[in-house]
Amino acid sequence: MGDPAGISPELAAKLLALSEVRESADIVVFGDRRILDEGARVAGVDPAIETVDEAQLAASPRGRSVFVDLENLAVEDVTPKEATLAGGQFATGNFRKALQLAAAGRADAVFFTPFNKKAMRLAYPNYDDEIRFINDVLGRSGPASEFNVLGQLWNARVTSHIPLSGVAAAITREAILRSLTLADRAMRDAGFQRPRIAVAGLNPHAGDDGNFGREEIDVIEPAVAEAASRGIVCEGPFPSDTVFLRAKAGVFDAVLTMYHDQGQIAMKLMGFDRGVTLLGGFPFPICTPAHGTAYDIAGQGIANIGASREAILLAARMGREARMRAAA
The missing domain is CATH 3.40.718.10 (Isopropylmalate Dehydrogenase)
Structure with missing residues (x-):
């Protein structure tokens, strides 16, 4: 209780x-x-x-x-x-x-x-x-994370309960790899055979080829490539304002977002009265x-x-x- x-x-x-x-x-x-x-x-x-x-x-x-x-x-x-x-x-x-x-x-x-x-x-x-x-x-003290679950659609995140001002510094290659690995394992434990994970960018329009920030080029894309080389089915980074549309349509099983509200807002808008948090x-x-x-x-x-x-x-x-x- x-x-x-x-x-x-x-x-x-x-x-x-x-x-x-x-x-x-x-x-x-x-x-x-x-x-x-x-x-x-x-x-x-x-x-x-x-x-x-x-x-x-x-x-x-x-x-x-x-x-x-x-x-x-x-x-x-x-x-x-x-x-x-x-x-x-x-x-x-x-x-x-x-x-x-x-x-x-x-x-x-x-x-x-x-x-x-x-x-x-x-x-x-x-x-x-x-x-x-x-x-x-x-x-x-091992790695752990919150996942938001809405039916068959999952949301994982790289950072969670930290100030927004600290997010960019916390987005590292190691943190993204750890989050993708944990999401893949948790989803397999929940019955997914080969979960398909989309990775959201950090900046508007996923950085627009570096015009709005280089985190996508320097950090996120290399981490996604390394995770894929380890057998995790993942793609990205995608602009965060459209990636959930593709996931909702069934193209992906999960979206890995860079910070808390980036995914929470989308998931709660789609199903506030059905949403689950899995630790x-x-x-x-x-x-x-x-x-x-x-x-x-x-x-x-x-x-x-x-x-x-x-x-x-x-x-x-x-x-x-x-x-x-x-x-x-």
Whole structure:
């Protein structure tokens, strides 16, 4: 369960009430039952999931879904529509438990309803984003990245949560190669046989042959050529204002963009209520809806479940396929 002050509690309740979600996996939910029940009341659904405490979890057999009641937040301690320390502690505590369960080999994938970054920072001062938090919990420092997924179309990025003023300096040949390699591997893990990746330029019109910048000529194009020589199916750089049109038409399976909003804007315009964020590069898939906590509509029972449904079903499918690969 994610941030309690927004739509996360009602999204969690709505998901657990969906038969297709319950049938997709054995689900272990971490949170506080009081918060889930309040979300269910707001959403007008019955999640009908068995509650266990943490000590009982180890004895819980496969084949059923359970709610692990950490008793870590009372309803009266939630400040609706506001980022608070209590909300951040609730979200980080739940997320840590889920990550630890997967890291111990007892879960195949992790899904979370939306977090609020301000609340997360209040509870965990080192928090930059979910990737930083996951690395800290797992004690790792390997490459990882956010991917936005909309149906069969993916968006990867070279830089993510950094100021726009620092983007150009961070666009290096090594960073692009690392991003292409990670995207290719994550997409293969998700079922693509040979993912086709288009690479966006950094500058307007992909630099216009050097008239608007040389990053495309000096950095991006050589990185794409090297990735192709390693067997990754990739092309570019293409102007970023048209590359998504080609990807949407099916010419490519993914677009690698140079910075956060270059891809986020396009993906959210095409399908805000269906977009998924996949955190790739970890030992197990981690998914969440691409939207945020929606404080403005919290408590009204009108939160759209589409993106959360897509995200948890993707996590279940990728976790299932990873288990099958490991058993082969």
